[in-house]
Amino acid sequence: MHAVGRHLHGVFAAFKPRGRTSFSVVDELRSKLGGRRNVKMGHGGTLDPLADGVLVVGLNRGCKRLQSYLHGTKTYVGTGLLGQETLTQDAEGEVVAESSYSNITQTDIEGILPGFEGEIEQIAPAFSALKHRGRRLCDLAREGKPTPLKKRMVYITSIRCTRFEPPEFDIEVECGGGTYIRTIINDIGRQLGTHAHLTSLTRTRHGPFTLDRALMPEDWSATNIMREIMLSGDVREMEHIFTPEEAQVLQFSPMDESRRFFVSSAAPFGA
Numbered sequence: 001m002h003a004v005g006r007h008l009h010g011v012f013a014a015f016k017p018r019g020r021t022s023f024s025v026v027d028e029l030r031s032k033l034g035g036r037r038n039v040k041m042g043h044g045g046t047l048d049p050l051a052d053g054v055l056v057v058g059l060n061r062g063c064k065r066l067q068s069y070l071h072g073t074k075t076y077v078g079t080g081l082l083g084q085e086t087l088t089q090d091a092e093g094e095v096v097a098e099s100s101y102s103n104i105t106q107t108d109i110e111g112i113l114p115g116f117e118g119e120i121e122q123i124a125p126a127f128s129a130l131k132h133r134g135r136r137l138c139d140l141a142r143e144g145k146p147t148p149l150k151k152r153m154v155y156i157t158s159i160r161c162t163r164f165e166p167p168e169f170d171i172e173v174e175c176g177g178g179t180y181i182r183t184i185i186n187d188i189g190r191q192l193g194t195h196a197h198l199t200s201l202t203r204t205r206h207g208p209f210t211l212d213r214a215l216m217p218e219d220w221s222a223t224n225i226m227r228e229i230m231l232s233g234d235v236r237e238m239e240h241i242f243t244p245e246e247a248q249v250l251q252f253s254p255m256d257e258s259r260r261f262f263v264s265s266a267a268p269f270g271a
Contacts, residue, residue, distance in 0.1 A: 009061035012228035013209035016055040022046045032222045044069030053203030071177040075205035080185040082167040085195035089125045089182040099194045106164035112191050122154045154179040
């Protein structure tokens with residue numbers, strides 16, 4: 001099965017659990033196909049350890065297409081907590097400011113959200129993976145060193161408040177690459193005359209991949225990864241060719257025109 005992995009090329013979606021890094025998820029997925037010596041694998045956009053949801057993963061030549069996902073559209077659902085601002089703008093950081101939120105209503109939140117739509121300037125949090133002179137800002141911040149303000153333009157297609165149960169509220173954001181949802185939550189708090197920070201974040205969509213298409217951790221196996229590569233519809237760069245024995249393991253029929261892959265009667269890969 002590991003030999004088959006070397007000859008698969010494409011993109012699929014995996015579910016990244018909360019509490020894990022995107023790198024560790026890719027590393028575990030790669031291990032299911034034989035590890036670094038057998039396959040090349042990468043992801044199309046980092047999710048913080050605090051976040052969960054859709055992680056787009058490229059396999060072998062599919063990695064070349066990941067750059068387009070880095071800049072592609074994504075949808076997130078984030079939960080904010082009113083009344084507190086933290087150093088990291090999320091629940092992992094030290095509380096640096098507190099204020100009352102008793103007068104805030106859902107209508108207040110909905111009233112300011114249109115100002116976040118379109119192209120906006122966003123100041124990235126100090127605790128981020130952005131780099132300054134070759135070093136990540138979060139590493140500099142942890143060492144107590146000054147972190148320069150990184151301003152950049154991001155694009156918000158839409159943003160709406162989907163739940164308001166003070167002190168918590170949920171927002172759903174469709175945005176382009178490079179957008180920090182925790183910064184949006186932080187800025188919402190400030191615009192409301194209080195404070196807020198992010199407590200949970202789920203990426204529900206990344207490009208064409210949605211949560212219902214993401215391979216769950218309990219299903220991370222060589223068979224399922226290879227099946228997702230083929231069923232993802234992202235097979236324009238190649239045809240998937242298997243021997244009858246390999247196809248039997250993967251439980252596919254000899255021909256599937258809708259998916260554009262087939263079983264070869266030729267010699268196995270590497271022969």
